[in-house]
Amino acid sequence: MPSAPPLLQARSLGRRVPGAQRWLLKDINLQITGGERLAIIGRTGSGKSVLLRALSGLDPIDAGEILWRGNTISNADVPNFRRQAIYLRQRPAIFEGTVETNLRIAYSLRIRGNEDFQKRRVIDLLTQAGRDENFLDKSAAELSGGEAQITALIRALQCDPTLLMLDEPTASLDPDSATAVEQMVIDWQQADNSRAVIWVSHDPAQVQRVATREFALDHGTRKESHRA
Amino acid sequence: MKATYVELSNYEVAFAAALIIINGLISLSLRLGLERMLFIGALRTIVQLVLVGFVLKWVFAVQQWYIVAAVMLVMTAIAAIAAVRRTGLVYPGVYLDSMLSICASCWIVSAFALLTVMRQVTPWYDPQYAIPLLGMILGNTLNGIALGLNQLGEELSSRRDRVETLLSLGATRWEAGREPVRQAIRTGMIPIINSMMVVGIVSLPGMMTGQLIAGVDPGQAVKYQIVIMFLIASGTAMGTVGVVLLSFRRLFNPRHQFCYAKLQRR
Numbered sequence: 001m002p003s004a005p006p007l008l009q010a011r012s013l014g015r016r017v018p019g020a021q022r023w024l025l026k027d028i029n030l031q032i033t034g035g036e037r038l039a040i041i042g043r044t045g046s047g048k049s050v051l052l053r054a055l056s057g058l059d060p061i062d063a064g065e066i067l068w069r070g071n072t073i074s075n076a077d078v079p080n081f082r083r084q085a086i087y088l089r090q091r092p093a094i095f096e097g098t099v100e101t102n103l104r105i106a107y108s109l110r111i112r113g114n115e116d117f118q119k120r121r122v123i124d125l126l127t128q129a130g131r132d133e134n135f136l137d138k139s140a141a142e143l144s145g146g147e148a149q150i151t152a153l154i155r156a157l158q159c160d161p162t163l164l165m166l167d168e169p170t171a172s173l174d175p176d177s178a179t180a181v182e183q184m185v186i187d188w189q190q191a192d193n194s195r196a197v198i199w200v201s202h203d204p205a206q207v208q209r210v211a212t213r214e215f216a217l218d219h220g221t222r223k224e225s226h227r228a
Numbered sequence: 229m230k231a232t233y234v235e236l237s238n239y240e241v242a243f244a245a246a247l248i249i250i251n252g253l254i255s256l257s258l259r260l261g262l263e264r265m266l267f268i269g270a271l272r273t274i275v276q277l278v279l280v281g282f283v284l285k286w287v288f289a290v291q292q293w294y295i296v297a298a299v300m301l302v303m304t305a306i307a308a309i310a311a312v313r314r315t316g317l318v319y320p321g322v323y324l325d326s327m328l329s330i331c332a333s334c335w336i337v338s339a340f341a342l343l344t345v346m347r348q349v350t351p352w353y354d355p356q357y358a359i360p361l362l363g364m365i366l367g368n369t370l371n372g373i374a375l376g377l378n379q380l381g382e383e384l385s386s387r388r389d390r391v392e393t394l395l396s397l398g399a400t401r402w403e404a405g406r407e408p409v410r411q412a413i414r415t416g417m418i419p420i421i422n423s424m425m426v427v428g429i430v431s432l433p434g435m436m437t438g439q440l441i442a443g444v445d446p447g448q449a450v451k452y453q454i455v456i457m458f459l460i461a462s463g464t465a466m467g468t469v470g471v472v473l474l475s476f477r478r479l480f481n482p483r484h485q486f487c488y489a490k491l492q493r494r
Contacts, residue, residue, distance in 0.1 A: 018489035058392060060485055078484045083398035093389035111398035152393075159397065 005070030006031035007163050007196050008055060008085060014063030015054050024050045025220045028064070032163070034194040037186070039201055039211035047220040048200045049090070049167050055198065056087035056165050079111045085163040090171050092152030094143060100136040103155050118158065125154045128184055146177025153181060157188055164188070165198045170206070182210055232443040245270065287355045296355045300362050304331050307366040311471075314374035317381025319490040321478050326373055329470030334369050337463040338362045345455055364435060364456055365463040368420060372464035373471045376416030380472050381491055383408035384479060391486050401480035409476055416468030420461050427457060 013028040025047050032038050040048045053059045055066060057078055065072055073081045095102050104117045123133050129150045143151060149169055156164060164185065170178035189195045201207050207214060216223040248270045255262040287295055308327040312318060338361050342352045349357050384391065387408055394404040427433060428450075432440075435456055439449040479487055 056396065057483065058395060058485060060481065060483065060487070075482045075484070079398045079400050082396055082484075087396040089389060089393065089396075091389065093393035095390060105394070106397045109394070109397060109399045109403055111400075156397070 004033075005067070006033045007069060008032050008198075009067040009070070010055060010064065011067070012064035013051075013054060013061055013066065015050060015059065016062045023062075023220055025054060026063075028222060030055075030215055030222075032196050032198060034162070034196050035189075035212075037189055037197040037199065037210055037212045039199050039207040039214045040217060041201060041204075041207055041214055042217035042223070044202065046217040048202075048217055050220070051217060052087065052165050052167050052198065052200050056085065057081060058087060079109075083111045083159065084161055085165065086156040086159060086161040087165040088152055088156055088167065088169055090168045092148045094140045094148050094151065097140055098136065099138050099140060099143070099151050102140055102151055103136070103158060106155055106159050112159075122154060122158055125157055125184070128187060129154065129180055144177075146173045146180075149173055149177065149181055150184075153184060157184070162194060163196050163198065167200045168202070169199075178206075182206065186210060233441055245274070284355070284359065287359065291351075291355065293351070293353050296353050296358055299355070299359060300335075303359075303363060303366055304334065307334075307370040308373075311370040311373040311377065315378040315381060315494075317378070317385060317491050317493055319381075319475070319478055319492065322377070322475070325471055325474035325478065326377070329467045329474060330366065330369055330373055333463050333466035333470055334362060334365045336466065337365055337459050341455065341459050360435075361456075361459070365459055368460040369463045369467040371419060372416040372468040375419065376412045376468040376472045377475060379415035380408055380412035380475050383411050384486070384488070385491060385493075388486070388488055395484055395486060399484075401476075401482075401484040401486070404484070404486065405476055405480050409472055412472045413468055416472070417465055420464045424457055424461060427453070433457075 009031040010028050013025060013030070014023055015025040016023055028051060030038075030051075040051060042048050050059070054061050057066065057073065067073075068077075068081050068085065095105060100117075103122055106112065107115055107117050119136075122136070126132065126135055131147075131150065135147075138147070140148075140151075153169065166185065169185075170181050173181065185197055185199070189197050197210075199207075199210055201210070248266060251266050252263055254260070255266060283299070287299055305327065308323065308330045311330065312322050312326045315322075338358065341361055342349060342358060346357055346361075352358075384405070391404045391408070395401070433453055433456070436449045436453040439452060440446060444452075479490060481487055
């Protein structure tokens with residue numbers, strides 16, 4: 001039986017500085033399959049976040065291609081691709097209202113059709129994060145950095161993606177919140193072997209804890225890594 | 229009522245111009261440092277209006293459609309440039325978007341007015357009507373366009389994280405940009421709505437005042453002003469919606485990406 005194509009694949013991916021000739025990323029070949037937790041590592045300015053944004057389709061690319069389950073992603077397919085492969089920013093975006101308002105936003109999008117907000121599922125996720133149901137009523141303006149990141153993570157996880165792309169999600173969190181986020185992501189991925197995670201990190205200890213494989217970047221190109 | 233007005237001599241205009249000295253004295257006594265700007269502003273007011281007077285006199289006398297069209301095109305281009313210059317955030321193509329929106333909205337509204345409301349005017353492009361009409365619509369529409377453009381840039385700039393989060397969750401570009409677009413259109417249209425609320429109560433509009441001074445019957449002056457207010461309102465609405473949607477299409481590409489790098493602060 002032929003093996004299933006990778007979930008996400010980048011072929012000779014390149015991105016330039018907007019409006020300039022200099023490459024931010026050059027000739028990147030990368031793939032991730034279900035069951036993997038891939039860490040993108042590298043020094044500050046090596047292009048980790050640029051790569052993750054390009055993989056998520058948030059930024060235009062100037063060379064190469066990105067395949068989702070072996071297929072190129074047409075313009076019309078982009079929202080559906082992003083429904084399955086969700087990108088999370090380093091600093092979460094929180095909308096006005098309560099935590100619940102923030103979670104319901106995902107269901108206001110056309111791509112989710114007639115799906116409804118699943119409160120039971122969200123409460124389970126909150127429990128994993130060490131929060132109870134009352135957290136849903138908390139004002140978004142009063143959330144700490146850690147709580148905001150947990151809210152953003154639950155907002156993504158409730159959508160049942162196949163791939164999570166996390167851009168240093170614990171960079172500005174206290175150690176307890178960082179551990180909670182790490183554990184939630186690992187638990188989520190391990191609950192279903194078809195799921196995968198790409199995690200940008202500059203913390204070697206964290207990479208050891210969360211990743212099953214590493215992809216090292218240096219000045220926008222691939223650097224050989226011992227765990228590759 | 230007979231249409232009569234008091235002709236002003238150059239001396240009488242000079243009396244009025246002397247009032248600018250008050251502004252100069254305020255600036256000097258409070259050390260505002262505005263004297264030079266005031267002088268240049270006063271000088272420009274005189275020179276620009278005198279030149280416009282000469283041009284209008286000639287255009288009114290010549291009465292050729294292509295001359296009228298050329299003058300209107302120049303007025304439109306100046307308004308389009310002025311609208312963009314009032315905005316804090318710009319992007320490649322913003323001048324073209326401004327020109328297209330202001331041209332489409334103001335010319336359509338002016339043509340509508342000349343061909344329907346003022347259909348007794350012959351020829352329909354009579355510069356005595358066409359040029360002041362377009363001028364008033366342009367002046368207000370450029371305000372709406374400037375406000376709308378500015379607000380869209382500011383909204384997208386300050387909400388970039390939220391826009392990208394919606395896109396990350398599978399939003400289409402329209403779903404992600406809808407709120408900034410709505411806010412921008414709202415901002416562009418509010419001034420004209422406010423004007424309509426207070427017109428005649430707080431102030432008499434310039435055109436109506438001019439007609440009254442020129443001896444036009446107040447009933448007729450009011451009718452003209454009502455027509456103008458509605459023309460301005462629809463021109464502003466069309467221009468604002470036009471420029472905001474054109475900007476949206478430049479800043480969000482068909483791959484549902486927000487091209488934030490295109491936005492440049494002046």
